[in-house]
Amino acid sequence: MIALEKISRIFEVGDQQVAALRDISLTLGQGEYVSLMGPSGSGKSTLLNLIGLLDRPSSGTYLLEGRNVSDLDDRQQAEVRSQKIGFVFQSFHLVPRLTAAQNVELPMMLAGVPADERQARVRALLQNYGLSERADHRPDQLSGGQRQRVAIARATVMNPRILLADEPTGNLDQATGREVMKLLENLVTQGITLVIVTHDVEIGARARRQLHMLDGQILSDETRAA
């Protein structure tokens, strides 16, 4: 489903070049549950952003469902992000002036889904995630766990095939983090492809496939037997 071939990402800082990713080749299948680990600065976020089309590689090709997406234009990439990819961030990134329901509605609004259909889907999703009571609350009226659940609802409201999570539990306490992980893993059982970046070894160990990165390269790639 995802095929990266010789992907490099070089940042230019002043007249210095920082290679965040070097010649990474990687394939991820449909419905895989992958954790991405490694020390700070090893390139995990950079890789995740590339997979999510938030960033473009300096060299190499990226095939998504067999289609070369690395040289699509802005509008086409936006379309792919909108339809196929969901993001969950460490710091939630909810729009502060919008309610939980409106935040969840946002991707559908941007995609031009009709209003009545949006309402129904938002209500169903919030109910699923136990947030019905909180639909009209703004982010600053929610706890961290609730915020992350709203963010996951938002990431999945367009039924994406791929969910990318960059340290989704990084700002949460352990118990809340576990709840969030259960929610994400539940999505995997429904067939979503989940890539999660984490520093937490315990959380990383839950994934069937574990990638370790160092200095912009994949150090190890282990798949647990079922």
Next chain:
Amino acid sequence: MKLADTVRFASGSLRGSPTRTLLMMLAMAIGVAAVVVLTALGEGARRYVVNQFSSLGTNLVIVLPGRTETAGVSPGMLLGQIPREITLDDAEAVLRSPAVNRIAPLTMGTSSISRDALNREVVVLGSTSELLEVRHMTLGLGRFLPPGEIHQSTPVCVLGNKVKQELFGNAPAVGAWVRLGDRRFRVIGIMAAQGESMGFNTDEIVIIPVAAAHQLFNTSGLFRVLVEARSRDSIEQARRDAETILFQRHNGEKDVTVITQDAVLATFDRILTALTMAVGGIAAISLAVAGVLIMNVMLIAVAQRVKEIGLLKALGAPGKQIRNLFFAEAVLLSGIGSVAGLILGYAGSRLIAEIYPSLPVSPPWWAVLAATGIALGTGILFSVWPARRAARLDPVTALSGR
């Protein structure tokens, strides 16, 4: 993304920072209101002058002594230099022109007027019976100057309303005698109360036959000759004829000036229109300033909302959509601002009209159109750059807030 959603989202982000939004709209509104009110004032002044001029009479050609290079308002006319008099015969000669309907010669002076022990200074106007019609005056009581031979100095007078009140109070005046200087005049009529009109208060004058005035002041010249053309189309011919006739009578000496009421009016009209536009233009600058303000605030908004923009991109918004969102915000800002400004401007104009009822204040349509146009134009124009900047933001960098 649907248009309704774009507008809703944009208005949501405007409401998200109410102080900023209100200040922006206020700047816009004040700019628009300033244009509306100032041009309304200018237009009011212009209409006031036009009305005053029209009340002088219709199809008027004015003959005055002294020569000026070009017809119109000139220093010579204002200084009143008199190289050679215009006589009563000169005035009558003008009637020979087929384009001229009637004339009213005018001579002017001040004199004391008394009745028994009551006594005051008045402006005395010497003219003929035609003056009433030519000059659009209204008689209140009695009769106006009798028609007849222009050189005949009948000792009769018509009193201005206020002069009558001061000399006679509520007692009947028609038929009574008054003394002007050392001559006695019989009162035959009273003017209707009219008030000020082109600096000429008919309430405070006394009108006597022109020949009588010449005797009273011991002169023979005329201050003005009011010539009424037969129609609007014959005004120009009447002017040319009057000029030719008078030059001829003065042995080819071009020592009289003949102007048309229209020419004077047109001059005033031009001056006042230019003034209105100048004032409106100055106010329009404040509108452009409001536009620059909108640009600045939008740029700040882009900077403040970098994360939000990055997020929207991550959620699948292409650059164009981001641009539309910021664009919609600017349109809403300047749109609501200019509507508020129009309301404010019209309210202001009404208020001025209430305070100065004699001034026909009303915002000219072109100024209203221009104000709204400039407001929307600058608002939109100055939002293009911030919107493009927002749209170009790289999603990763934007999200990380770097």
